[in-house]
Amino acid sequence: MTIALPAEAAVQRRPFKIDMSWPVLLAFAALLCVLIVLPMSWLVYYSLVDKAGAFTLGNFVTLFSEPEFRAPLVTTLMLATSASIFCCLAAAPMGWLVARTDLPFANAVRALVTASFVTPPFLGAIAWELLAAPNSGLLNKLYRHLTGAEMGEHIFNIYSLTGLIFVISCYTFPYIFVLVANALDRIPGDLEDASSMLGGSAATTARRITIPLALPALLAGMLIAFLQAMTLFGSPAILALPAGFHTMTTKIWSLFQFPPKPELAAAASLPLLVLTVMLLRAQHMILGRKGYSVVGGKTGDPRLIRLGVWKWPAVAVVFGVLMLPVFLPYFALFNAAFSPIATTLVTPENATLKNLWFTFSLSSTKIALQNTFVLGALTATLGTAMALVIGYITVRRAVVGHQALGFLATAPIAIPGIVLGVGLFLAYTQPPFVLYGTIWILLLAYLTIELPAAFQQLSSAYKAVGNDLEDASRILGATRLQALRHITAPLLRTSVIATWCFIFVATIRELSAAIILFTSDTKVVSVLIFDLKESGDLGAIAVLGLLMLLLTFAVVIAINRIPGFGAAQRLRNT
């Protein structure tokens, strides 16, 4: 905790004395090094030693020679590839419909996509178990009811690789949707107008103008979807065991079973890390050259395409797709919360409050809720503050060496949650920093995981504001502080709120690092739900999951309504 203090101090001090920027830079660089470099060094160190601490490559030999490790690696790659393709197929057309056509209820669609982003992947997986378990799943029951098929026949089997790919896609597609929709929002209408004025048909315009301009965002989205699917722990932890296979993340977690094998866990984490870094480099190489400068110009709003007769079919398809991540799972959870047996349909006769009563009688419920929301708020506040300072320093090039700071703040994006969990566990269970057993280790984990997204959001916000306005106010005699307060701060307000909410939501739904780092006193809701899943207490999970979502939405709405601070702002840049 103490090491996070310089951040706050810096926030307050920086505007007064620009001479302080060097110490500030150094403090932040040191802080980021501790956050990132320390756990990663321990990870590499552990992967190269044996139990006795002597140097060995044996861990990697085991990793690549034993089928029990090779199989999960192959499964994970298949999973990530297919999930990113599925996400792309669903999200890209939807993003186009919302951003570039006169699709009715476009704002409702954006809100629903946000809802599916807020849903933790493990909760979504449990909800889909309630819906599509081959025998007890509600959808399969409906199918048998409608067709009169025999017990045992089913149309969906969620306990399969396909099932897992489907569930992961359900809660990963928002990443692609948001990137594509935002990119399409920004494409200036005059380019398309020019194309059609020069005689290009709608198809030609799409092929030559719109698609090439949106392609970088789509590729970036696919990459993020791939990385998310590859490093996700929540959904596989729920579905992979009954389906009879391991993914890399569940395998890494299982290495912490007694007797724990942290050196193997460290070794198994490194391929995920290396692959992530390679993919990010590849993305940089592909996209780095293509500078489509479509942002910041003074061009007209994008032209909305009229869907005509296709309007209502399009609405039907979009809402049909949104049934999968949002409507159906929430219905299943709601049903389970008030049903005597999780997958029995609630009727006025059998409705029960016993699940509610049971959930609130649990001694862990209160402490987990408290930990979760305290950590969420702390991470969001500190993370936003850090990103604000680092973003300002790098975008305004306030000091020499700002690039290094930017790199450090982006680096954690390459670290999957469970890998970071392993690294932090190795780093903070031994001197000089013993933090395991406190909520501060979770705070560090969450801060590290969320910093890249926060930094990117806020630095792009700084870029969007531009220097001109600030400079103009300085020329007119304002001090730097006054310029920041009267010009930059008001313009950044919505971005700050959006970033705060983004980090808050992402923290609440985090499981992969928490599952390695929690102790009984520092349990969070995601871990509690995971434990309840182990013993099959589905009713309690439904109650807790819905409560968690309700509270999350309440906080997000409240933050957006703070008088004089947040104007009504939807969570768009998620």
Add this chain to the structure above:
Amino acid sequence: MSKRQVSRRAVLKGSAAAAVTVFAAPVRAQLPLASPLNDALIAAAKKEGRVSFYTAMDLDFAQRLGKAFETKYGIATKVERSGAERVFQRIGQEYGAKIYAVDVANTADAAHCIIWKRNGWLAPYLPEDVAKHYDKAYYDPDALSVVTRILVSPIAYNTKLVKAEDAPKSFKDLLDPKWVGKMVKGHPAYSGTIMNATYQIARDLGWDYFEKLARQKVMQVQSATDTPKKVELGERAVMVDGAGYLVIRYKEEGAPLEIVYPEEGTPLATGPSVVFKSAPNPNAARLFQNWMHSREAQQFLVDWARQYSAHGQTVEKPSVRPLRDLKLMKEDPEAVEKEAESIKKRYAQIFKV
């Protein structure tokens, strides 16, 4: 508690003696004096005001047990429930980082107590009731652990999906092709009951039994407390193993479940509880351990949870078939302790998870 226990007791005695010769180098101390439940302990415990109880028992009952203690003594009881192997792993991970958060732990795998004892983590404590009313086979000779509950891991089926005449009678019956894709099973890396059941089945029927079983497309879940729930839901028709007491309770609450004690013998697991030496609330821990093995709490265990008690004065629940009437597989915590890792590894190879 039952006449049948003689052979089991003999085994436990023998193995305890073996354990002593191997692990207890110094001359054996006298068994600590039985501790009565007196006002001084209650006052000291109330002063601490809280106790943290790690357990593998079904959450619903664990929570009720904690609440009953809380109501009686006004001591806040924090219940940490997960599968016994995860409880064990958690305590190991916390102790490895010098975090002493657990006061009392109740496991479903007696092998854990052997390891904790060897590590020197346990505090000797012998509640008076245990000294008076428990068979010596049910507590550690150094008073480091007491059996809180005795578990069996039978087969069970959903009566809506399986007719009584078609129901399996033995583990061998489960290899019939008609059960392909219809069974659910717990996992020894998460559940202590299943760890012991796996050891016993592999010992008595051979590992090739599991190899054949794995070809039946068995659905794998973690906890022994989850398999009865999956059968109740109708997700699978038959459970291969799991908490027998839950099957009986759910059935009596109206679920379409029926229990089958397999012909080859029913796997058995005793669930001992321990007080930790570094317990943060040492008095509350002892009071809880004392109360949990009192006739009152043990009768609650029998009546509500439908588990077997080792307390000599508890009255059996008529709907639960007494242990003495069951053909049981023989429990062997020492062997489980030695073979746990290889059991998990072999199991993972066979079932792929």
